Amino acid sequence: MKRNIILFFVIIISFVLQTTLFQVLNFGGISPNLLIIITASYGFMFDKKCGMVVGFICGLLMDIFYGNVLGFYALIYLYIGAANGTFHSIFFQDDIKLPLVLIATSDFVYSFVCYVLLYLLRSRFDFVFYLRRVIFPEIVYTIFVTVFLYPCILLLNRTVEDTEREDHKVV
Amino acid sequence: MSPVVKRKREKFSIPSKYLLLILTCICVALMAVTFFADYSASPLNKLVGYVVVPFQNGVSRIGTWISVRIDELGELRVVLEENQDLKRQIADLTVQNTQLQQDKYELSNLRELYKLDEQYSGYEKVGARIIAKDGGNWFHTFTIDKGTDDGLSIDMNVIAGGGLVGRIVDIGPNWAKVNAVINDDSNVSSMVLASSDTFMVTGSLQLMEEGVIGFEQLTDPQNKVAVGDKVVTSNISDKYLPSILIGYISEINQDSNNITKSGKLTPAVDFKHLEEVLVILKTKQQVGD
Numbered sequence: 143m144k145r146n147i148i149l150f151f152v153i154i155i156s157f158v159l160q161t162t163l164f165q166v167l168n169f170g171g172i173s174p175n176l177l178i179i180i181t182a183s184y185g186f187m188f189d190k191k192c193g194m195v196v197g198f199i200c201g202l203l204m205d206i207f208y209g210n211v212l213g214f215y216a217l218i219y220l221y222i223g224a225a226n227g228t229f230h231s232i233f234f235q236d237d238i239k240l241p242l243v244l245i246a247t248s249d250f251v252y253s254f255v256c257y258v259l260l261y262l263l264r265s266r267f268d269f270v271f272y273l274r275r276v277i278f279p280e281i282v283y284t285i286f287v288t289v290f291l292y293p294c295i296l297l298l299n300r301t302v303e304d305t306e307r308e309d310h311k312v313v
Numbered sequence: 314m315s316p317v318v319k320r321k322r323e324k325f326s327i328p329s330k331y332l333l334l335i336l337t338c339i340c341v342a343l344m345a346v347t348f349f350a351d352y353s354a355s356p357l358n359k360l361v362g363y364v365v366v367p368f369q370n371g372v373s374r375i376g377t378w379i380s381v382r383i384d385e386l387g388e389l390r391v392v393l394e395e396n397q398d399l400k401r402q403i404a405d406l407t408v409q410n411t412q413l414q415q416d417k418y419e420l421s422n423l424r425e426l427y428k429l430d431e432q433y434s435g436y437e438k439v440g441a442r443i444i445a446k447d448g449g450n451w452f453h454t455f456t457i458d459k460g461t462d463d464g465l466s467i468d469m470n471v472i473a474g475g476g477l478v479g480r481i482v483d484i485g486p487n488w489a490k491v492n493a494v495i496n497d498d499s500n501v502s503s504m505v506l507a508s509s510d511t512f513m514v515t516g517s518l519q520l521m522e523e524g525v526i527g528f529e530q531l532t533d534p535q536n537k538v539a540v541g542d543k544v545v546t547s548n549i550s551d552k553y554l555p556s557i558l559i560g561y562i563s564e565i566n567q568d569s570n571n572i573t574k575s576g577k578l579t580p581a582v583d584f585k586h587l588e589e590v591l592v593i594l595k596t597k598q599q600v601g602d
Contacts, residue, residue, distance in 0.1 A: 144523075144532030156366040161445035161456070165378055171522075172450050190329040198336050205343075206361050207483075207490065208447045208454055210498075220336050227329070256451055261497070261518075271519060276450050 145302055149184070152298070153196065157203050158179050164287075172279040174287040177204065182221050182248040183241060183295050185226025186233045197223025209240055220253055221229055222248045242285060249284045253277040330463050363459065363487035366444070370458055377588065436554070438472075438591040440465060444488070453496045453521065457590060460487045466590055470554050471591045476581025477501070477546060477557045481563040481592070487590075492558065495521050495584055503559055504547035508537040511547045514559055520577060524585075525563060529575040538565060541578070554597055 156176040164173040177200040185193025201216030208217050226244055233240060257272050266272070327335075329577040331422035344407040459465055461484055471491050480497065494501050511572040512531035520527050531538065542562045548555040559580045565576040 143444055154365060154368065158365060158372055158447065159443075160448045161378060162369050162372040165446040166380065173448075175449070181521065191332055193327075194329070194333055194336060198340075201340075202357075203365070206357050207365075207445075207456060208452065210450065211344045212347040213340035213355070216343070217337065217340040220333070220340065224333050225331070253450075256449065260451055264498070266497070266518075268519065275522065276518070280450050294402065 149196065150199075150297070152295075153177075153180060153199055153203070156199060157200070159276050161207070167265070169283060170279065172276065174283040174284055175252065175280060176284075176287065176291070177201075177219065178222065178249045178252055178284060179245055179288050179291055181223045181293070182226045182245045183292060186229045186239060186241065186244055187295075187299060188226025188227075189230050190224050192227075193223030193227040194220055195223070197221070202272055212251045214259075218252055222252060237290065238289075242288060245288050245292075249281045250277065253280055323594075340513050348410070358483070358485035362487050363375045364484070366456075366458070366488045369456065373442075381498055437594045439490075439594055440589060441465075441592055442589055443587060444493075450457070451518070452498065453493045453516070455491055455493070455587075456488050457491055457592070459462065459489065459592065460485050460489050462486050464594060465489050466596065468552055468596045468598070470552075470557065470596075471590050472557060472593065473587060475558055477553070477559050478582050478584075478587065478590050480552055491590070493584060495526050495580060500569045501553055501559065502550035503544050503549045505538050505562065506531060506543040506545060507533070507539065508535075510538065511549060514544065514578065523577075523580055524559065525577040527575065528562075529568075530572070531565075531576075532572065532575040533574055540560065540565065540576070551597055554593060 160173065160176040164176065167173070167205065181193060181197040183197040197219035198216050201210075201214075201219030202303050204215040204219075205212045226248060229240065229244060253276065257269065261272065262269075268272075328515045330363040386461075439459065441459040443455050444458045447454045448460040457471075465481060465484060467481055467484055469479060470480045477494055479491045479493040479496070481489045482492045489534045492499055493516070494514065497516055501514040502511060503514045510531060510533055512528055514526055514528045517527050528544070542564055544559045544562060546553040546555055546557045546559060560578040560582075563577050563579045564576055564587045568575055
């Protein structure tokens with residue numbers, strides 16, 4: 143229960159930061175995708191189900207505020223969360239390489255799907271431009287933020303796990 | 314370790330593949346409902362309005378305060394230098410001013426012709442602050458801190474600094490989503506003042522980088538339209554009020570069909586440094602009534 147409440151606040155806080163603080167801290171109009179970091183890391187840290195739920199909520203928030211149709215971003219984030227969940231079995235907390243690779247891949251997949259569905263279908267064919275201008279900078283910035291954010295998520299989870307274990311001991 | 318595992322087993326839980334299926338179905342259903350039924354998720358809008366918007370409001374308020382302080386410090390030195398320059402300019406400008414007085418007489422005549430002035434100031438407006446921007450990098454939409462509680466509604470036009478910013482496309486009790494005219498999926502029916510020809514102003518991510526908006530489908534066989542001409546919203550648009558300034562033409566090219574022209578225009582609004590906007594409290598439909 144406690145874990146769910148914390149998770150809820152983590153999602154809200156990252157959404158708020160992504161839409162306010164990181165919009166101000168943009169580089170050349172590009173801001174990082176915190177929701178992908180959260181979705182992917184909860185996916186491979188816990189399991190498929192957790193990733194799916196987190197992704198669904200993150201996507202739904204994006205949909206309500208910035209989407210044209212409800213459920214579009216939710217679907218993308220949902221599958222990214224689920225896909226990251228399959229890597230749970232080869233995830234080790236101390237290894238930061240796997241998270242970085244997974245988050246970068248997730249962000250690329252997300253951006254690529256966005257490009258295909260939101261731009262290519264409206265006959266914007268210059269993929270190389272969008273790759274250079276939006277997709278690649280976003281991945282780099284997201285990875286940069288991940289390096290600092292990921293240890294925080296890890297630390298948060300460890301403390302939550304520790305307190306939960308202590309609670310059980312008392313009971 | 315063991316009590317934790319046990320507790321989990323006792324709880325009823327859905328296998329992950331079924332959960333994936335259920336959530337996918339929910340998403341698809343939601344998309345279908347919002348796409349076909351044009352249902353604008355008002356209960357959800359209300360809910361997130363109370364959960365997320367207060368946070369965004371607070372964070373952006375703190376952020377603005379800090380950035381204003383930093384700007385003040387940085388600007389002090391610049392301002393001193395500027396002051397000297399400006400004094401020199403004053404001398405030049407007084408000379409120019411006399412010339413412009415004559416031009417102004419001409420301008421007021423032209424204004425009367427287009428009735429620009431009255432239409433603008435006649436609308437009731439309300440100020441709003443931008444509190445958040447689109448989380449992704451693909452579109453240029455933003456959230457303002459006023460909503461239905463302040464009398465706003467969907468399709469109201471948003472202006473800033475005398476130019477068109479966009480229109481409200483989604484709304485909650487205390488927030489509203491504004492779609493900017495430079496957005497890639499935005500099309501505005503507009504009119505060039507020089508010849509009163511109507512054409513489409515189309516936002517584009519590729520042109521956004523240069524700080525311009527594209528326009529197309531301009532028919533101008535007599536080559537009346539020139540660089541620097543004023544572009545305003547047209548009277549045939551069903552979403553935008555007529556005669557709101559969009560920008561100035563910066564480039565015109567003949568299309569390969571030799572009939573229409575396309576090009577670029579510089580928006581009147583500085584979209585990069587937008588903080589406060591004005592919302593016109595009338596939609597096009599209401600004006601018509």
